[in-house]
Amino acid sequence: MDILDRSSAPLTGEEWERLDEAVVKTARNMLVGRKMIEVLGPIGPGVYSMPYATFSGRKSAGIDMIGDREDLIVEADRRITVNLPMIFKDFKIFWRDVEADRHQGLPLDVSTAAVAAAEVAVQEDDLIFNGHEKLGHQGLLNAEGRLSVGLGNWEEGGGALADAVQAVNALTTAGHYGPYAMAVNPFLYGQTVRVYGNTGMLELDQVKALLRGNIYPSAAIKERRAVVVATGMQNLNLAIGQDLITAYTAAESMNHLFRVFETLALLVRRADAICTIE
Numbered sequence: 328m329d330i331l332d333r334s335s336a337p338l339t340g341e342e343w344e345r346l347d348e349a350v351v352k353t354a355r356n357m358l359v360g361r362k363m364i365e366v367l368g369p370i371g372p373g374v375y376s377m378p379y380a381t382f383s384g385r386k387s388a389g390i391d392m393i394g395d396r397e398d399l400i401v402e403a404d405r406r407i408t409v410n411l412p413m414i415f416k417d418f419k420i421f422w423r424d425v426e427a428d429r430h431q432g433l434p435l436d437v438s439t440a441a442v443a444a445a446e447v448a449v450q451e452d453d454l455i456f457n458g459h460e461k462l463g464h465q466g467l468l469n470a471e472g473r474l475s476v477g478l479g480n481w482e483e484g485g486g487a488l489a490d491a492v493q494a495v496n497a498l499t500t501a502g503h504y505g506p507y508a509m510a511v512n513p514f515l516y517g518q519t520v521r522v523y524g525n526t527g528m529l530e531l532d533q534v535k536a537l538l539r540g541n542i543y544p545s546a547a548i549k550e551r552r553a554v555v556v557a558t559g560m561q562n563l564n565l566a567i568g569q570d571l572i573t574a575y576t577a578a579e580s581m582n583h584l585f586r587v588f589e590t591l592a593l594l595v596r597r598a599d600a601i602c603t604i605e
Contacts, residue, residue, distance in 0.1 A: 330372060336575035336583060337425060342435045346573060349437040350444040350587055354571050357448040359545040360455035360467075363508040364593070365560045368567035372590060376410045377566050379594045383472070385502040411568040412462055414450045415588035416443040422581045440573065443587040447571065452547040455565070455593050456510070456554070464592065467510075467554050472598030474501060478551065478605050481518040484530065488523065491534045494555040494602040501599040503557030506539040511553040516544035553604040562600035567591045 333343065370377065380403035389399045418439040428435050458466035465471060476493040479486045495507060511519075516531075519542065523530040534542050540558065548554070556563060568590035576584045595601070 331572065331574040333573075333575050336585070337422070338435070345435055346437045346440050346585075349441045350571060350573055353441045353444040354448040354451075357445060358452060359510055359543045359547070360452050360593075361565060362541070362543060363510060363556055363558065364455070364563045364565045365558070366567055367560070367564040367594070368591075369570045370566065370568055372569035374411055374568045374590070376408050377568075377592065377594075378406050378408045379564070379566070380404075380406050380596065382561075382597050383599070409464070409566070409592045409594065410462065411566060411590045411592045412454075412459070412464075413569075413588055413590045414447050414454070415586055416446045416450075417576065417584060417586045418443040419579075420583045420585065422583065425583070440585065440587065443585075444571070447587050447589065449546070451589070451591065452545060454591075456545060456547040458593075465595065466593065467556065467601055468548065468552065468603055470595050470598050470601055474498065474599055474602040476602060476604055478553070481515050481551075484521070484523060487515070487519045487530055488533050488537065490553070490604045491537050491555065494553075494604055495537060497602050498555065498557050498600065503562065503597075503600045506558055507555050508540045508558050509534065509538055509542040509553060509555045510545045510548060511542060512548040512551050513544040513546060515551055515553060516542070550605075555602045555604070557600040559600075560596075562597045564594040564596065565591060566594050 383404050386399050389396050420439060424436055454464060454466065456466045456468050458464040458469055474497045476490065476497055479490050481487045491509065519531040519534060521530060523533050531542060571589045574586045576586050
């Protein structure tokens with residue numbers, strides 16, 4: 328079954344390509360969570376839920392001359408099933424706009440699709456960072472079992488770097504040796520864009536060097552908070568059922584309705600691979 332029903336839309340192949348490009352490019356420029364977390368999938372648009380393994384604690388690898396030990400086996404603490412909610416935004420393209428653009432030889436105006444994609448991107452990052460209480464989802468900022476360190480004064484030089492050092496130290500102590508990625512409230516990010524001491528380097532670059540990864544501002548982090556994660560599929564995944572795509576939904580009063588949507592969920596496999604700074 329063609330769930331997207333794109334063949335019913337009054338768009339040419341070239342116009343669909345233009346629309347798809349606008350949707351994907353807009354979302355890619357905005358999304359932060361996907362830059363930090365390894366994607367798993369797509370596993371299918373009809374998948375309602377997905378089981379996954381979680382782990383806690385750590386056991387060192389064995390080292391001896393025989394390798395005859397059974398107490399060092401890695402095994403999941405438990406398997407959890409998470410639902411994959413749909414994030415969506417509908418938009419309308421007026422039939423007269425389509426006809427006018429074609430008559431004047433202009434490319435199809437896909438700005439409405441870009442606006443819809445932006446709203447979906449905002450909601451995706453909100454789900455990743457803050458979870459969704461009603462759906463039973465936890466995010467990076469409120470996952471049970473996460474690590475946490477105190478927030479210092481980032482308005483003073485070195486404050487951001489000092490807090491990043493604390494977070495990395497906590498993660499290292501828990502057995503997560505990086506590389507790391509960091510997301511921060513936009514105001515805090517602004518405090519890192521300045522020269523650090525007399526080094527001639529931005530404090531932002533000092534933090535990146537410590538993480539061996541990147542630091543991203545995210546509007547999904549509402550308060551003056553930050554989060555550092557040890558990256559890798561052994562710690563976190565973003566399970567994608569249906570990746571971001573556009574469907575044609577209906578014609579209404581001669582105008583054309585579309586939907587930008589996706590299905591996904593955050594999989595926290597090892598909660599102590601997350602350290603919030605708050």
